Structures are given as structure tokens and as C-alpha cells.
Amino acid sequence: MALRDIVIFPDPRLREISQPVETIDEEIRTLVSDMQETMYYNEGAGLAAVQVGAHRCIFIADPVLAGGTREDPTLVYINPEILDSEGDQVGDEGCLSFPGIFVPVPRPSKVTIRAMGMDGETFEQTGEGILARAFLHETEHLNGQLLIDKVGRLKAQFIKRKLKRAADKK
Ligand SMILES: [Zn+2]
Numbered sequence: 001m002a003l004r005d006i007v008i009f010p011d012p013r014l015r016e017i018s019q020p021v022e023t024i025d026e027e028i029r030t031l032v033s034d035m036q037e038t039m040y041y042n043e044g045a046g047l048a049a050v051q052v053g054a055h056r057c058i059f060i061a062d063p064v065l066a067g068g069t070r071e072d073p074t075l076v077y078i079n080p081e082i083l084d085s086e087g088d089q090v091g092d093e094g095c096l097s098f099p100g101i102f103v104p105v106p107r108p109s110k111v112t113i114r115a116m117g118m119d120g121e122t123f124e125q126t127g128e129g130i131l132a133r134a135f136l137h138e139t140e141h142l143n144g145q146l147l148i149d150k151v152g153r154l155k156a157q158f159i160k161r162k163l164k165r166a167a168d169k170k
Contacts, residue, residue: 001037004052006096009146009163014097018048018055018142020079024120028056028078032118035060036074044096046134048141051097059138065131077115080139084112089129093137095147099166101159105150111135 007013021028031054039047039060048059057079063072087109092102111132114124127135137147148156 001033003041004034004038006038006042007051007053008099008167009097009148010160011097013053013055014050014141014146015144016050016055017144018050018057020057021116024078024116024118028058029118031056032058032060032076039074039096040070042096045130046138047096048138050141050144057142059141061131061134061138065134066127076118077113077135077138078117080113080115080135080142082111082135082139083114083124085132085136086110089133091130091133093133093147093150095137098147098159098163101147101162103147103151103155103159105133105147107133107136113139 031049035047035049035052038052045065046059046061049056059077059080061075062070063075064070066075085108088106089109090104090106093105094102109132110126110128112124112126113135114122116122148159
């Protein structure tokens with residue numbers, strides 16, 4: 001496993017569309033295991049492949065989001081597709097590509113996803129609360145959509161300024 005660099009907004013690579021995975025080969029297995037190491041190292045709850053600069057339709061999530069523990073296998077979603085959503089929730093949302101930014105984003109409270117697992121089998125899963133939020137947030141990454149698209153214009157300007165200041169300091 002290897003730690004990969006997180007792509008930080010406004011890097012244009014975050015806007016590129018990810019490509020579906022056809023076979024789970026060595027390259028994909030390495031990518032997923034690197035993503036796991038990178039997510040946990042950065043204390044993220046979810047990570048899309050595009051955030052480490054790999055434009056493949058894959059995201060992972062911390063099993064804690066599904067009521068498990070850190071010792072459980074990382075949740076892996078390949079070629080995810082949102083099937084259904086219902087309800088409402090508002091909560092603060094963050095993203096490893098927007099370090100230090102947490103903004104309230106309204107989301108459905110219950111979301112059903114279909115995806116392929118590392119075993120190549122397709123599965124469906126319904127997530128509530130924070131897991132529902134992660135399903136939507138991470139699937140949007142694969143389409144080049146970002147947290148900043150979910151907030152108003154003023155908040156978006158604030159986020160851009162804050163990240164620019166942080167980048168200038170480096
Ligand atoms: Zn994100």
C-alpha cells in the first residue's frame with residue numbers, strides 16, 4: 001500500500017469525469033488499497049478515486065458510516081449508481097479536497113445505491129443519515145461535481161478565498 005496525494009480544489013482534475021471499471025485487476029486492487037491508506041491517514045470518512053487523481057468510477061467509505069467499526073473491511077463501491085432517494089436531512093458536509101471546510105448541505109436522508117464490490121459482484125445497499133450523504137457526495141465526485149456546487153454564491157466565494165489563503169501559505 002502507498003499513500004497518495006489528495007487533489008485539492010480548485011485543481012481542474014476534480015472536474016474530470018471518471019471512467020467505469022471493466023475488470024478488477026491488479027491496477028484497481030492497488031488503487032483501492034492506496035485509497036484506503038490515504039483516506040484513513042487523512043482522517044476522511046469517504047474518498048473517490050478522482051481525489052487521488054485516478055479517474056475511475058470508484059469510491060470508498062469508512063465502515064463506521066454503516067454502523068461498523070474501523071476494524072471492519074472498508075466499504076468499496078465500483079461503478080456506483082444511485083437508484084433511489086427519499087427524505088430530508090441537513091448536516092455539515094466536508095471533503096478531503098476542501099481541507100478545513102465544513103458547510104451545511106441539505107440531502108435526502110435515505111439513499112439506495114447499486115455498485116460492484118471488489119469480488120466483482122453487483123450489490124444494492126440502502127444507507128441512512130451520514131451513509132446516505134456519503135453515497136451522494138462520493139457519486140457526485142465521479143461526475144466532476146463538488147461540495148462547492150452545493151452552496152450559495154457567497155459561501156462559494158468564501159470557500160475559494162479560504163483555500164487560496166491556505167495554499168498561498170504553503
Ligand atoms: Zn469529497
